[in-house]
Amino acid sequence: MARGIESTDSEETAVGTPEEHARRTVLRAATAAGAGLALTAPEARAAAGGGGAAGSGAGGADGVPGGPLSVVPADPRYDHLIARGASNRFRGRPERVYLVGSTAQVVRAVREAVRSGARLAVRSGGHCFEDFVDHPDVTAVIDMSPMRDVSFDTRRRAFVVEAGATLGEVYRKLYLGWGVTVPAGYHAEVGAGGHVPGGGYGPLCRLFGLVSDHLYAVEVVVVDREGETRAVVATRERDDPHRELWWAHTGGGGGNYGVVTRFWFRSPKATDRTDPGRMLPVPTRTALTFTADWSWEGLDEERFTRMVRNHGQWAERHGAAGDRSAALYAEFALTRRAAGAHMLLGQVAAEPGEDRRLLDGFLGAVCAGTTRPGALKVRRLPWLTAALRGSGEAVGDWHIKIKSAFLRRRLTDRQIAVVHRHLTRADTGVIAGSVVLNTYGGAVNALSPSATAMPHRDSVLKLSCLASWAEPGQAPEYLAWIRECYRDLFTGTGGVPVPGETADGAFINYPDTDLAAPRWNTSGTPWQTLYYKGNHARLRAVKARWDPRDIFRHALSVRPARPTASPAGKS
Template structure:
């Protein structure tokens, strides 16, 4: 705790209203995913919690100029993957990005972070101030307002858990039945069970469901490693002539994390991203990081160095083609060409080196939690759809299946949260990107081609369970922070598990009751928002 810390009082500045005639309007009417462009009556840039209350009260009491545009949505970093924030039915966007303050709050004995702050604000501001950090994501520009509420994770999660494991309190502007607005601070130990429920709902219930989050408070944050060892490697696709050449790479990677799930060991803390780019990209990428206390990467007595060496021996083995330095970008991350040999560097320096969000493009995303390694049949299906047996003429370098290491400390949560997937060992991201030629002339034919690739690839991977990763012995549903409206479509989800179960499992019933209590008018809704449940 800092000596004599001042109370956390964010600077109060007037909100700014951006209308269609303002030069900033085209930029602020969209987010990271250029696939979704809204045409709201206005965008309100808000700078304080009181400003949120005022702006929200005004918005919910105004009559829409266009009856087809009625939704009030909220943005922090703008990385929503579907049209939940920027869509054709959006009337008002409340933009919290100016609210990015970070300070210690002695009243709650916790670090306060405003909801408009990004991952990079936490790394570059919170860490120097406190020596602590959040185990948050690698994409620097992702806003905490959505990242935290969906159960965000990152490169430190296998040793420190999820971001929500440190959430002590959340401040939320909620709309009452009479359209008044209250600002509620919900803590995990509040004596009122309804207020505790509101806190709990923000530990994995997803953004855009209950109200407008204005700030978070975190306690007992972890200390990041003093130094980490990182590596980045790539395998040229030209070396993979047949499916039998490809299967050992993915199988050995999955097997390593199945065997190393103890966060008390260096191997259990090692985090990696295996990025299976489409063959059109030219190479498959790997990034890995592990904490270490030594300055000598040749010191094999150091547990972190030894873990990295063991990991690379298993994954970059004689069973696969020779690797080389990474030259091509992978998904949302830029290439790291000078780290084939593992490099030692301070944690924040390494975090900056790995930081990335990619260029602003159109995109579609899917996800999966894995409780066990992928089977050879699943790996074979992925091979087929990465430009080998199927989609050979598909030349998109930015079509990706990424397999993230997971589990370890994530699977040993300190308390109950709404994030229910707590025994998975891997997390998958299906991603496809393309450029929009212009705002007025979107290329629908191109979009259909890219959507066809990702939908059919995903369905083939999970063909045995209705085309989605159902909760069973091998997989455990999907990640709400990678929303996918196809899960609500019977054409693509042929399992008996609805989208709500895939995201929330047994938490959904409780989340529905919380929704009914705190958002009785269902002001905050979108294509996959939590449906309020009658409490009568």
């Protein structure tokens, strides 16, 4: 254990000041994204479907009898349905919300919306960091929340998850039923519908890869060139004529190609097709959870710089596939001085003894030659307890803006100076603003950039800039702060993380429309390259085949390539 660091078996206690609440809320906002709440063009745009055999139209446990149920503004349920979500920066007023309980009901809802000329969006987990669902032009929303089934499909020999299920429900049912899990996000309330297609990540990603790396098949309700609506199942099997549709859902973003109704999961390396307990990762029996705070008091710029540099150097040393420290996952929230202290939290999914050794080595490296945390709170919990507890309570009624970057190397000293300046600026009243550095890499980096649609396969850190405020009138000040901080971090590449020696683009599950705005992206590199790199052309081809009429669109959606000779959706 690092010298001078105090450990305790007691629960972490909440600090009651507004500043502390703001600081913790900002960090939770990052994990609600899908760290991954990712969510993402994502959570709000993808959706879910019925349980049972493919194409059966059977509903899940919370199905909608006689659905789809069309909820209009006069219905007392309407206000609840449009208010779900963590980022309250946007509020839409669609003409109707379709509640669906099966794949067949999704087909009927999409068909009705398309025939009526409605602008359609889909809500899965409930939140999105941009207005992809809550947009003034959206007149019909499909709400997938009733579709939450998690079970084992004996015919496909894979676990089936309806896209309306939350990650907490997925963890609980997979683990209690079969002792397995998927390496998905840190926040239990994130919905699977958008988290998975965007390449969601979380505490186990360094050990087992991204959740989408374990995707075997996906069911999608699509609309062809003639306006016909149907459900299609696409698998990763090499001889599947629909395989490209599966591939697009392994990191190509949710809500781009149709309405996702179900996912099937089986690890690519699973060789036993008879025992479900051997088809997905098996977590350790316990997880070592930890939190630590670094007070701004006494933390001058030199010590701050060394601390952030140390953290980044540890990530560089331990970001390769197969690294012995892959069991350790941490999120380091560097917060505004007004919030009082920086916060580090995470989990170590290793055997008792080894877990503490890894944690102590990590903390010792971060603290070397600089300030130590005021307190370290460590608990060893049953793995499922830790997974369901995640990063803490839900974000609540906050307005949130998030920006992201994949980092192949640590922040440079110039970039650390930028972070310090924006965290200590006295010319703004921003409190809940932070720069968060998440450990990344490990098993994520074992695949090639084209093996799945997620192309970022050699990064060691995931960076997020976050701003979170309570009142709409605070938006201009908070938006100005986060935009300027992010721009200055990447000023050498036009204000955005252009793939290069240090950075490697942005994370589609943290959508940021500023990347498509010439004022904030002066790099000459289009936003599509930042999110998808060399995979963008292939994704456009998938879009042209499966959504040639561009029914499923938003500010950052993949646009169809030019029409091909064969009609889309007909093979």
